[in-house]
Amino acid sequence: MRHFAALVAKLGTTTKTNEKLDALVQYFSVADDRDKVWVIAIFSGRRPRRAVNTTQLATYCVELAKLPFWMFDECWHTVGDLAETIALLLPENETAYNERRDDERPLYYYIEQLKRIEKEEEPVRKKFIVESWAELNRSERFVFNKLITGSFRIGVSQKAMVNALAKATSAEASVIAHRISGNWDPGTITFDELTGDEAHATDLSKPYPFYLAYALEDEPASLGNPEDWQVEWKWDGIRGLIIKRQGELFVWSRGEELMTEKFPEYHSLQYLLPDGIALDGEIISLPPAEAGATTFRRPLPFSSLQTRIGRKNVTKKQLQEAPAGFIVYDLLEYEGEDWRSRPLSERRSKLEALMAQWNYTALELSPVVRFEDWEELKTLREQSREMNAEGFMIKKRSSIYQVGRKRGDWWKWKIDPxxxxxxxxxxxxxxxxxxxxxxxxxxxxxxxxxxxxxxxxxxxxxxxxxxxxxxxxxxxxxxxxxxxxxxxxxxxxxxxxxxxxxxxxxxxxxxxxxxxxxxxxxxxxxxxxxxxxxxxxxxxxxxx
Amino acid sequence: MPLIEFTDHGFYCRAGDFFIDPWRPVSKALITHGHSDHARWGSKSYLCHTDTKPILETRLGPGHYETVGYNEPISINGVNISLHPAAHIIGSSQIRLEHKGEVWVVSGDYKLENDGLSGEFEPVKCHNFISECTFGLPIYQWKPQAQIFSDIQQWVLKNKAAGKSSLLFAYSLGKAQRLLPCLAEVTDRILVHGAVYNVHMALVNAGIKLPEVHRVTPDTPKEWLKGAVVIAPSSAEGTPWMRRFAPLATGVCSGWMAVRGAMRRRNADAGFPLSDHADWDGLLKAIKATEAECVYVTHGFTAAFGRYLNEHGFNAKEVKTEYGDDETEEKSTDVLEKLEE
The missing domain is CATH 2.40.50.140 (Nucleic acid-binding proteins)
Incomplete structure (x- = not known):
């Protein structure tokens, strides 16, 4: 736990990307393999389920610190973070801690125990929490509490972690990004299985990391010849990835969350789509297609989709009022082959051919906006709100599908708010x-x-x-x-x-x-x- | 009429016709300590501890200053007055007033730990105690000075090994002097910003012994600026003045650094929760020792701290003052900073 607490402290204080990277590389080179897997999991948003709720944690804390509840709230408002508030309020026993220094427990011990107590009775959970607090010092308690309370937003991006892993394992960053994405269980997978060469072929659901664009700050004329660029509307939904492999369908969101169950509209795709395919697109509220219609269906505003997010069970009424569709942007995998390094123009023409042949109501091809020159595009952009779009995506026709946010080939050109x-x-x-x-x-x-x-x-x-x-x-x-x-x-x-x-x-x-x-x-x-x-x-x- | 009234000029003793730490000009001001929110400009005469006088003279310019030592009772218009160590900074005093059997103590700012420069805090029994509560929440629990000093020293040595300067931001009066013995153990040359230097020289000229420092000037040798150990007020943070020490790491010395968010907001490379104020336990201990019938809490988390006291057998009231809440915040109007420009 000490290594991990030190890492979190370092990442939380330094403002320099290089120092953060060094701290991570350093950590990945000394930590226990099982701890490393958990660190990757935690920093990519895969924390263990919450074993103890906020009220219980606060109750144990005020009991130990002998404080009234209102004072706990007062402190929490000032600190702004529950895990840190508890760490600061608990009495510190430096001497007892120093005596235990030599038999400190690793990070995975605490996580495994937290998973274990999840199903136990309250007194068992309390006992573990209170005993753990007693054996940890203040900075370790903070990370321990963070493990329970959730989101580890401590100033390290997934990108930084990927780069550090790439450095520590001497692999390409884009390869690492792909390997650690998707569906894996940090409780069972080993570090080598996760990051090593042989590992990644076995997971059917494995998504490709999204290629994200920076905002265009200059005038579009700075991009040069309009003919080199493909322009699409920037749709206002949730970026998603639909994958079908070996008869199974997976729907991923930007947050690397599997959303397959949430959208029954997509379920027929499991039978319709060919195997070995990955489609990049936008999960969005889309009116159902009318029979025989071939025109593009204008999506509903984001507020409509919002009623569907975060719900496990969708009612009939919601399905009617906020039907979900998928506007397809790109083809990333075809016939089981990774197409990301082919130019956009090639991916697009294949995608157009496939979409024409499929004609499924859940899918809609993102239309390409035709324009003669940048001035005309500027005028067209003014229709964004009518289209329920946020502006344009401008993509170089020759661009490969990159990993993460990269400058140069893809730009978003949003309308003024x-x-x-x-x-x-x-x-x-x-x-x-x-x-x-x-x-x-x-x-x-x-x-x-x-x-x-x-x-x-x-x-x-x-x-x-x-x-x-x-x-x-x-x-x-x-x-x-x-x-x-x-x-x-x-x-x-x-x-x-x-x-x-x-x-x-x-x-x-x-x-x-x-x-x-x-x-x-x-x-x-x-x-x-x-x-x-x-x-x-x-x-x-x-x-x- | 109580012995001390809370007025829009500050704490007023009608019987003695004087103010304590007034925030507007008055005819007679008793001063607890030399920080600019307590010792303000413009009063006709000041009474303070002997060690506070050089600070007031530097800060406020020439004027009418009377001094007195700790535990040397004097009388003004029949009110008995004595100063007692508050251990906040050099010369900082609690002011005890006694009149017709009623005893009041104005704490000013204080801490319980002896920092080696500011004396040993003296608990003074009284009927009415006016206490600061800058850090009056239980999240503020200080580590012993020795431990923080060791953290600072390790940080300086690590920077040195990496070829970097160590730039520590600390209040130029109090914290800066407190850091000197700590830094003197890991470097043989401590550089200071002009604001720190002015306070330093005022104290040294008044006969207070402090480790040697060197003022940073345009003539400071280039080789001194590489891998330097520097103390500056936080107003120097982010200014071009800092650049001469590059490559450098910055560290903030302040009680607020106990909370991560406050530390991240400062954008410093390190934060050391070293405070000249009492922490939660310190405040409670000090207040208990006074055995006061009534506790007036001022500047800080007054509402929460006052409520806690009232729920725990004390009789506490909140008093609004114009003292600063932020121990790292030095007023830009500060005369010393102006001298530096």
Whole structure:
């Protein structure tokens, strides 16, 4: 556990990519093989199931620290992280710890035990948690708690880990990325099986890592000859990968999550698609095809798909109201052969031929946008919202299908977001590197002479601006409701968002997609902000 | 009328007609310690501990300063006054007032650990105790100074081995001097920013013994800047001034560094939770030792700390003050920083 705690501490403090890489390489060269497999699992989002819930952890902690529950909450709001709050509150016994230094337990021991106690009675679980806390020091307790509470967001990207593994095992990064993707059980697989040469052929579901694009910052004219480029709409769903091998169907999402069960619409593909095929595309809400129709089906807005995400069992009503489809972008595997190193033009013409022959209602080919010159494309882009698209994807016709986010061959060219001016009325402390600072805000617009809250936003300001707003909140808070402070309605922000939908869960009647602070409008006062009427008008225009 | 009233100028003793650590100019100010949020400019006369005077003179310029040592009772308009070590920084004092059998103690800022420079904190019994609570949450539990010093030393040596300078950010008054003996064990040359140097010289000129430091100037030899060990105030962070020490690693010395988020926000390479304030246990221990009937909690987590005290047999009240909450935050209006420009 000590190696792992040191690694997490190092990754959490250094800001330099190279140092993070070195720390990981160093870790992969000294750690126990079984621990390494778990570290790969944890850093790629495959944590063990939660054995103990938050309330139980907090209860054990306040018992040991002899504190009232409200004080635990107060501390949690200030620290912003449950695992760290507990680690800080538990009494430290340095002497006892130092005496145990020599028989420290490895990471996999704790994980295996956490898996074991999952099915045990509460007293057994409590005993293990409390005893583990007693034998660990503060930084080890923090990572132990993190194992239980989940998401290890500690400043290491999957990319960094892949690079470190590649360095430690002397393999190509793209090969490693492929090997550690997909469906494997960190409890049973060995390090060699996972990263070695022979391993990867056996897993039928093994997905290909997605090729992701950077945003185009210059004018598209900078890309040169339009004929070298293939342009498609950038659809607003969930990036997905459909694989069929040896009679089995697998649907993967961007988050490397198997979503096959969630979308019954795709199930017929198991019989329809040929074996040995992998299709890159967008999981999206798509109206069913009418008999004989050949025109492209315009997808429904993202808010429709949202009703399907996170649900295991789909009701008939949901299937009717938010039917799912798959807009196909690319062909990555055909007849069991990896096509990623062939040029896009070749992949595309094969894909077009296949799609014409298949004509399945679950699938829709992502249409290529025809244009003469970049000026024309710019005009076409203005239709994005009507298409329920986010803009364009611009792909070089000669490009191979790369791994991860790479510059040069693929670009996304998104439309400008929608914007609205609003006033901050509530503030709450943030988490992570914003712990202790008021960085999570709720905004309101005018409804007659009343301010009605309509969205939250957490991002978009610089650290300096956050510090200024934080100081304002501390000086101008009116009331306190748990962690939330009501604030004098004075600070005006221009908020940007990608979409707007009707919502009966919100007082305002609208829900925004990906809201963030675009600018702090110091030049505006609260009397000059937008109104609920304005929002409703936007809903009329863009919300359908 | 209580012996101390809470006014918009600060703590006021009507019987003695003076203020303690006022945040606006007054005719007579008693000062607990030399940090700029407690010792402010503009009052007609100041009374402080002998070791605080050189700091006030450097910070506030010439003026009318009276001094007194620890446990040397004096009287102003019939109010008996004495200073007692607060162990926060050099010269920092708790101020005890006694009038008609009623005893009040204003703690200023304090810590319980003896850092070797600021004296041994003295518990003073009183009826009313005004306590800071900068770190008044149980998540703040300090490690002993020796252990943090050893962490800092290992960090400096590791940087040295990697050919890097070690740049430590620390409050120029207090923390910077506290670090000197620690650093003197791993380097024979400590470089300091001008703001740290000014405080340092004020203290040395007043006869306080401190390890030797070298001010960083445009004339500092090039070879001194490579692999250097440097102390600077946090206002120097991210400025071009830092670049001369490249390649370098930065470390922040502050109690706030106990929480990872605060550390990551600072974007430093290392954070050392070294504080000149009492931690949670320290605050509780100090308050208990006063046996006070009433505890006034100021600057910090006043609401939570006050509530906890009230639930645990104390009679606590919150008092709003204008003292800083952030021990790493030095005001940009600080005279010393201006001298450096």
């Amino acid at each position: 929608l914007t609205i001016d609003a006033v901050m009325i509530y503030a709450q402390k943030g988490a992570g590197r914003r712990s202790g600072l008021y960085t999570d805000y709720t905004f309101a617009v005018w409804d007659g002479d009343k301010l009605v809250p309509f969205t939250k936003a957490y991002s978009g300001l610089t650290d300096k601006e956050f510090a200024q707003v934080d100081a304002f909140v501390k000086r101008n808070s009116l009331e306190k409701f748990g962690p939330v402070r009501t604030v004098k309605p004075e600070l005006v922000f221009e908020l940007a968002f990608e979409g707007i939908a009707a919502s009966n869960r919100h007082k305002s009647g609208v829900a925004l997609r990906f809201p963030r602070m675009l600018r702090w409008r110091k030049d505006k006062t609260v009397t000059e902000i937008n109104t609920l009427e304005d929002l409703k008008r936007m809903l009329e225009v863009y919300g359908k």
